[in-house]
Amino acid sequence: MLQFIAILKDSFREAVDGFVIYLMLALSAIVIILLGSISFTPGSPEEALTGNGFGAGNVLNKFQIIFPDRGASTAPTFVPNVQYSASNIEQSAGNSVAFTLNVSWGNQFARPVGDKEKDKDKGPPPTIDPFRYAVYTWLEPPGRKIEKPMRGRGKAKTTELELVEPPLATPANLKAVTEAEMIEFLTYQCVAFIGVSKSDVVITRKPDVAEPEYKFDVRLKNIAGARGWPHDIQVFFGASGAIRGVPLGAALYIIEDPIINGLGAAVTLILSVVITAFFIPNMLRKGSIDLLISKPIGRVQLLVYKYIGGLTFIFLLSSFTIGGVWVVMALRSGLWDPRFLLVIPVLTFTFGILYAVSTTVAVYTRSAIAAILVTLVFMFLMYAIGQAKSFFDMNKVTNQVELPDWSYTLVEGLNNVLPRYKDLDKLTTKLIVDSTMPTGDARAQAIFTEFPSWGGAVGVSLAFIAAMLSLASLRLVKRDC
Amino acid sequence: MSVIETRELWKTYGRIEALKGVSLRVEKGQIYGLLGQNGAGKTTLIKILLGIVRLTDGDATLLGHPAGTVDVRKRVGYLPEDHQFPGYHTGYSLMDFYGSLYGVPASVRKQKIPETLELVGIAGRMYSKIKTYSKGMKQRLGIAQSLMHDPEVIILDEPTDGVDPMGRREIRELMSELKGQGHTIFLNSHLLGEVELICDRVAILQQGKLVREGTIAELTKTKGTFVIGLLSGQTFPSDAVIKLGYAVRPLPDQAGLFEITLSDGQTIEPVMKLLSERGLTVVHIVEKKQTLEDVFMTTVEGAEPGVDRKRRRGARPVGGRD
Structure with missing residues (x-):
């Protein structure tokens, strides 16, 4: 436990060492202030x-x-x-x-x-x-x-x-x-x-x-x-013109899901992939890994602890941003539903999938650039498969496009074996819908959207993370440092 | 029980043989020096002892247990050559981090960190970021982290690298002090003068083979060789001395001086008596001794440089940069 905490603390130091995290925190602060300037007046x-x-x-x-x-x-x-x-x-x-x-x-x-x-x-x-x-x-x-x-x-x-x-x-x-x-x-x-x-x-x-x-x-x-009552919305502490008649829940949903959980999370994930890609190669540098391996800690333990430590970066960032957005939105709207805060662990877990890929590539190549490129390609691939799955699910209901059976099987097969990147996004969206919309509206959203289960999304993704880390551990254990 | 023992230790990297059947023993409380050219296999040997690289064949034990196990590493302190400390740490936080990895409790770390940093002379900068440290300070910090958990065995790979002469002396004194406290020190250094000053035993590796091993006295011991000079104008009776059974040769770069080499059981007295009988006046007589550097140079003279001289395409480097 002492070693685990030591590596977590070390990762924290590494995460807060560069200026990039402060830049990202500053950008987050600007977003929080901007959102804090929004006022909601009942119609x-x-x-x-x-x-x-x-x-x-x-x-x-x-x-x-x-x-x-x-x-x-x-x-x-x-x-x-x-x-x-x-x-x-x-x-x-x-x-x-x-x-x-x-x-x-x-x-x-x-x-x-x-x-x-x-x-x-x-x-x-x-x-x-x-x-x-x-x-x-x-x-x-x-x-x-x-x-x-x-x-x-x-x-x-x-x-x-x-x-x-x-x-x-x-x-x-x-x-x-x-x-x-x-x-x-x-x-x-x-x-x-x-x-x-x-x-x-x-x-x-x-x-x-x-x-x-x-x-x-x-x-x-x-x-x-x-939540369902129409409100007038103004930005910049009332200085802007009002957008009239938007139900409070719908307004909060737009801010919290497409803006924060969509655009904000995508930017955060991409930047985090780039920044954290250096953590493992730095650890594996000659002169650095010798010092660590000479300590009484197993190599697998070291890698897994370091992997978890790497997640602290996005955890810190998302805690600050999402926590800040939640507080200002709650203060401004009077709606104190804490479910939006669950986006923090979900986003960290989503990053965990990407970071497992990054870690494995870094262990095999010792190159941060290779880790970044492979992880971003993987991220795009997961997104594309997730989008395809969503489209196929919707098409089942709407029958907009006639598609052959094998295409359904292919997309569902890929979705079943690969980490549920898009599913986690859908589930987070549902979480936000539930926390912002009135119950009736939230349930009505589910009529045309097939929501995956948390167990499936988390379970398959966890299995993928475990497989990636096993591959990386195998390499680290077998090779001379 | 030896603290460190290797028996017929082999390590190969692909087609490169980094260690070829190295056997050595280090006893408790000794300062043991390992010498060799770059690429001789010194760092590879150390890394095998610590489990950083795997041995190919043979056997290596540390404190009576197989080398490199987690339990054994708890009892060993290590300073690698060319270490890279994370620049985001301060001296204090790095010691705290490594101390935690060794399982040293927080209360002990709090007390021990300033003490150890004081011992190596960098306590005044312990809250500064490591990236602001000089090379010598980083080296001192490296030594400090190897002592943090009060290990039984301390393995130091080039401990005085980058340290100024004053600092080197302090480090030598520190090693002597640690030896006095019962620690065993395994030292890998290119600075032969230092090794000669502090090591009890020395081994010389050459292209992965152990070619000499012994105490400093044993290694520097020479067959009795004397250098004799006569009064200006007098001629040295080389033929007569040779007839007495001694080997004689004039020293080429020192006119008038002759080197007399004694065979087993011979003494210099018969030569002195001969010179006296012939009325010759001896103005210079010195018994010649070897330094460790002489021993090392003689041992490795003419040998191929280390395998890290130039990597062949596809070949892998051997251990560190030794």
């Missing part, structure tokens, strides 16, 4: 609840998306013929808003999806209360997942969407839906799509409204920090 309730003046549209429209089983199902279904609108909108103190929620039905009501073959001779669909049906759908367990045939992959091949069929309901089922269940459903929808917490929602049903129309008095508190 007016009138605009948010009616969609007038906002590109984002009416926040209540999303209520048509329903997660069955009282929200426990992650796969949603749709009941599109229920119309939700707001009237008597009033903003009160403490970021609260009160309004009347009007529930009516559209004229495109269709009977629930069922076994059409079996039901086709049963006559026209019964006229049922669409709102009660929506509540019933929310209360019931999820139906079967909708399967879609995959073009060009044979008749038998289908892909399963993260979308479930709505339930079949009888008039008796709908009549059994209670007022309390209606309020519970609407409360859940407010939480899932507006992003307020359950305790900040108060709903009461207005009496004397003839069904199938409904009116509810709704009071929402703390809309300033609500």
Whole structure:
């Protein structure tokens, strides 16, 4: 343990020795300050609840998306013929808003999806209360997942969407839906799509409204920090013009994922590959390796410790940048969800894959230049395979392009055996989506994106790292220094 | 039990034979010097002892255990030739790093680091970055790190390389002090004068073979040779002295001086008596002695330089730059 800590400390010293890390930290500080200058002002309730003046549209429209089983199902279904609108909108103190929620039905009501073959001779669909049906759908367990045939992959091949069929309901089922269940459903929808917490929602049903129309008095508190509530965004501490009507969660997602976890992480990874590529060749220099090997430490141990030590570089950098971004974003938006911080270990682990390649090349060639070139080519290759996998996964659902079976097999095979560079990126994106978006929006993202499992992504990548380090260790153990 | 022992040690790098059956023993408390031309295999021998390179054949033990094992390395301090310390360390942090690798507890390191750096004379700069050190300071730091964990055996490859004469004397004194404390020192040096001054035993390697080995006295011992000079104008009776059974030769670069070499059992007295009987006056008589340098030069004279003279295409260098 003492030796491990000593090598970690040594790697830390090596990492902070050059000016490059300070330059990168300074750039990160500028980014953090810039992001810290962004202000988020809640949009007016009138605009948010009616969609007038906002590109984002009416926040209540999303209520048509329903997660069955009282929200426990992650796969949603749709009941599109229920119309939700707001009237008597009033903003009160403490970021609260009160309004009347009007529930009516559209004229495109269709009977629930069922076994059409079996039901086709049963006559026209019964006229049922669409709102009660929506509540019933929310209360019931999820139906079967909708399967879609995959073009060009044979008749038998289908892909399963993260979308479930709505339930079949009888008039008796709908009549059994209670007022309390209606309020519970609407409360859940407010939480899932507006992003307020359950305790900040108060709903009461207005009496004397003839069904199938409904009116509810709704009071929402703390809309300033609500993830789904449209906000006006200004940069440079309010000096710039405002971007209007962007849901807070979507704004945070754009900052945290494409900007920080996408562009920022790519730049950090590339620079880290270049800088850390010198660590192992420096250690292996004649006169340096002699000193280390003459100490009571095994060669494999030395290499593995040094490899882990090399990861401290990106860990420091990502901790500073991501930690800083998280703090300023939380201070400015009021949203203190710590899941974004998990990007730090994930980014470090992603770099671990690249650094394992760099270490192995460095041990075999003792050349930092060779290590940099091979690692960057490998990085590009992993990115290309990951992009191809994403495209193929999407194509399974959308069938945009007809592709031969073998191309699916090839891409999936490569993805299975090589480290899951892109999968880790997708999972981090999901993490950010979950931490920024309201739960309903976050789950809806998964309908068309096939998210890999953490176990698979981390497990295969770990196995790859172990294989690379074994190759490097074998070389170091066998060769005379 | 010998502290260091090699038996028929062989090391080959491809087609190059760096060590050819080297056998030597170093006893506890000795200062043992290893001499040889560049490429003679000195550094290779040291690296085998420390497990930095693998032996091809034969046997090497350190402190009674197979050389190069992790346990043995805990008890050995090593200063390599041409060492490269990471420039991002200070003298103190480097000692702390290496001390940790040796498993020295933090409290001991805290006390021992300033003491050891004081011993080698660089305590005043211990918080400066190593990249600001002179070559001599780095050499002193190298010695300090080899002493950090109070090792039983200290292996020093060119310890006075780059050190000024004053510093060399201090290092010699330090080695003597360490010897006095019971440490065994294995020294590899080109500075024959130094080796002669401090080593108990010396071995000379030539092209991977051990060609001479013994104490300084044994190696510098010569067959009795005297240089005699007579009073100006007198003629040395060479023929008469030869008749007495002595080898005589005039010293070519010193007119009037003659070298008399004694055979086994002979003394110089019969020659002196002859000169006295002939009324000749001896004004110069000196018993000639060899220096270690003479021994070394005689030993390696005419031999091929080391294998690192010029690398053939595809050939690998041997050990360090010795």
